Amino acid sequence: MPRPGVIICEALRNAFKKKKATIDYPFQEGVKPKKGLRGAHYFILEKCTGCRACERACPPMCIEMVPSEVTKTGKRPVINLGECIFCGLCEEACRYDALFLTDYIELSAFGRDEMIIYSKETKPSESKEQQEEG
Amino acid sequence: MAEKKIVKVDAPKTGCVACMPRTMEIPLGPQHPALKEPEHFLLEVEGEVIVNATPRIGYVHRGIEKLAETKTYSQNLTLVERVCGICSHIHSISLVNATETALGLEGFKPPERAEYIRTIVSELERIHSHILWFGVAAHEIGFDTLFMLSWRDRELTMDILEDISGNRVNYAINEVGGTRRDLSEKQIARMNKYMDITIKRLKRYTEICLKEDTIRLRTQGIGVLLPSTAKKLCAVGPTARASGLKIDIRYDDPYNAYAGPLRDIFNVITYDTNDVFSRVVVRLLEIIEACKYVKWLLANLPDGPVFIKPPRKVPEAHVLSRTEAPRGELIHYLWSNNTNKPYRLKITTPTLANILSVAEMLKGDYIADSTITLASIDPCFSCEDRIITIINKDRRKAKVDNLTMDQLRKYSREWHAKNKRWKK
Ligand code: SF4
Ligand code: SF4
Numbered sequence: 001m002p003r004p005g006v007i008i009c010e011a012l013r014n015a016f017k018k019k020k021a022t023i024d025y026p027f028q029e030g031v032k033p034k035k036g037l038r039g040a041h042y043f044i045l046e047k048c049t050g051c052r053a054c055e056r057a058c059p060p061m062c063i064e065m066v067p068s069e070v071t072k073t074g075k076r077p078v079i080n081l082g083e084c085i086f087c088g089l090c091e092e093a094c095r096y097d098a099l100f101l102t103d104y105i106e107l108s109a110f111g112r113d114e115m116i117i118y119s120k121e122t123k124p125s126e127s128k129e130q131q132e133e134g
Numbered sequence: 135m136a137e138k139k140i141v142k143v144d145a146p147k148t149g150c151v152a153c154m155p156r157t158m159e160i161p162l163g164p165q166h167p168a169l170k171e172p173e174h175f176l177l178e179v180e181g182e183v184i185v186n187a188t189p190r191i192g193y194v195h196r197g198i199e200k201l202a203e204t205k206t207y208s209q210n211l212t213l214v215e216r217v218c219g220i221c222s223h224i225h226s227i228s229l230v231n232a233t234e235t236a237l238g239l240e241g242f243k244p245p246e247r248a249e250y251i252r253t254i255v256s257e258l259e260r261i262h263s264h265i266l267w268f269g270v271a272a273h274e275i276g277f278d279t280l281f282m283l284s285w286r287d288r289e290l291t292m293d294i295l296e297d298i299s300g301n302r303v304n305y306a307i308n309e310v311g312g313t314r315r316d317l318s319e320k321q322i323a324r325m326n327k328y329m330d331i332t333i334k335r336l337k338r339y340t341e342i343c344l345k346e347d348t349i350r351l352r353t354q355g356i357g358v359l360l361p362s363t364a365k366k367l368c369a370v371g372p373t374a375r376a377s378g379l380k381i382d383i384r385y386d387d388p389y390n391a392y393a394g395p396l397r398d399i400f401n402v403i404t405y406d407t408n409d410v411f412s413r414v415v416v417r418l419l420e421i422i423e424a425c426k427y428v429k430w431l432l433a434n435l436p437d438g439p440v441f442i443k444p445p446r447k448v449p450e451a452h453v454l455s456r457t458e459a460p461r462g463e464l465i466h467y468l469w470s471n472n473t474n475k476p477y478r479l480k481i482t483t484p485t486l487a488n489i490l491s492v493a494e495m496l497k498g499d500y501i502a503d504s505t506i507t508l509a510s511i512d513p514c515f516s517c518e519d520r521i522i523t524i525i526n527k528d529r530r531k532a533k534v535d536n537l538t539m540d541q542l543r544k545y546s547r548e549w550h551a552k553n554k555r556w557k558k
Contacts, residue, residue, distance in 0.1 A: 006342050006345050007279055007342055010283065014283070031293070033293075033296055033297045033300075036299075036300045037296075038300040057208075059210075087304075
């Protein structure tokens with residue numbers, strides 16, 4: 001016994017629903033969990049010792065150690081967010097809590113160079129703002 | 135007698151209809167709107183009916199196996215997750231199981247809670263993968279309402295996964311020695327709630343599928359794969375189960391939490407109409423089962439740590455780890471050599487096992503039905519490619535020569551003088 005259009009009533013009920021299933025994303029804020037998201041890195045220069053543990057842990061080898069005057073070993077990590085896969089292994093490798101992932105995920109940029117964030121050494125407190133700009 | 139051609143070209147047959155070739159060859163792919171990934175199918179057609187199909191794989195070789203040899207085990211877990219875009223977690227389970235089996239030679243054992251969490255995530259992944267397939271199949275047969283509705287319900291599972299792992303696709307929740315995140319009470323309550331909604335919705339969809347003519351007319355009697363053929367061609371996963379074969383690695387060769395008391399309530403879903411409709415029903419019923427397993431696992435989640443620090447070096451071993459991915463049996467073969475990096479890693483994905491079955495299914499169908507038949511195995515061509523075949527490397531430079539017999543003799547003498555002791 002053919003029964004066409006079983007789904008029609010379902011579709012109609014959906015059409016007149018007040019609450020939409022989708023979000024007008026760039027104009028409206030997206031949904032994201034309160035904590036535990038893996039987004040752009042937050043790096044605290046004062047805590048870093050330059051131990052290179054994060055560099056060794058990184059799977060796509062996107063952490064580069066650059067010379068620094070603040071850290072103990074004279075090196076500090078610089079992360080290429082264009083190559084980063086946001087696995088969070090660097091965060092786990094760092095024993096000094098100098099590097100962790102934030103929930104900042106809107107990371108589009110106009111070029112590959114902009115994805116590498118060299119924060120200025122003199123004002124380490126600004127590093128987050130710079131990262132967010134990138 | 136100067137210009138004697140050695141390369142002969144068959145003149146096109148003209149004239150009466152009886153002399154015309156009966157079949158025609160139509161290439162489907164590698165770039166084709168019906169395929170989401172590059173793959174080549176040479177369809178031999180007789181009018182509108184496909185009489186033969188030849189698949190050709192190897193368009194998206196990415197060298198993951200070679201790359202895995204250069205990375206440590208915990209780095210490899212993030213690498214193998216990227217083999218497949220949809221069933222990412224099952225790859226990392228496979229590798230982590232293989233690694234922990236090798237470590238087990240030295241008495242290492244992962245904590246039980248971690249094994250349960252891994253299983254929960256893999257079942258959630260099965261739910262979202264099957265709903266995704268269901269939506270794609272509905273879209274393929276032109277039933278876009280169902281496509282939209284089912285994908286809306288898929289978001290619930292995706293939200294849970296994002297909540298517990300921190301990412302929607304590549305969860306990175308596995309670590310050699312356990313998992314990297316624990317489940318909180320709040321998350322467990324949320325999962326239970328969402329699973330109830332998903333079960334309710336999926337029961338409704340199953341009802342719709344069994345009754346709605348739109349689906350039945352387009353899927354029944356299409357892409358038939360008889361059980362004997364499925365067995366002969368080594369079909370796996372839902373494709374085999376839809377042909378009535380009771381094959382499921384979760385039941386046949388249990389791993390993680392499936393080896394525990396979950397085995398008692400485990401139910402291998404089969405359906406016996408052997409066609410695309412059967413595959414739709416098997417997958418829908420599997421989602422409902424998977425929701426029930428998630429709920430059972432959450433209720434019986436053991437206490438304890440989720441991570442135990444493993445030894446740095448993995449002892450020498452050859453390990454074959456089999457897991458049931460959403461698409462079928464997934465095999466990881468690991469060869470460790472007492473270092474912190476694998477010596478060799480071999481990955482065989484379910485689509486590779488099913489690709490011969492799909493060639494068999496296409497036979498006897500209309501060309502118009504080829505897209506849904508192809509989609510019915512839930513193909514993931516990018517995962518399966520482990521080799522690349524290069525035919526005629528410098529094709530642009532290649533030219534076709536017409537040689538006379540004398541010229542050919544001269545050419546052969548010169549060639550052999552140049553390539554001395556050349557062997558095939
Ligand atoms: S960020 Fe942490 S792991 Fe990386 S160099 Fe600094 S202290 Fe070491
Ligand atoms: S999140 Fe992963 S990929 Fe990104 S920098 Fe850290 S270790 Fe490297």
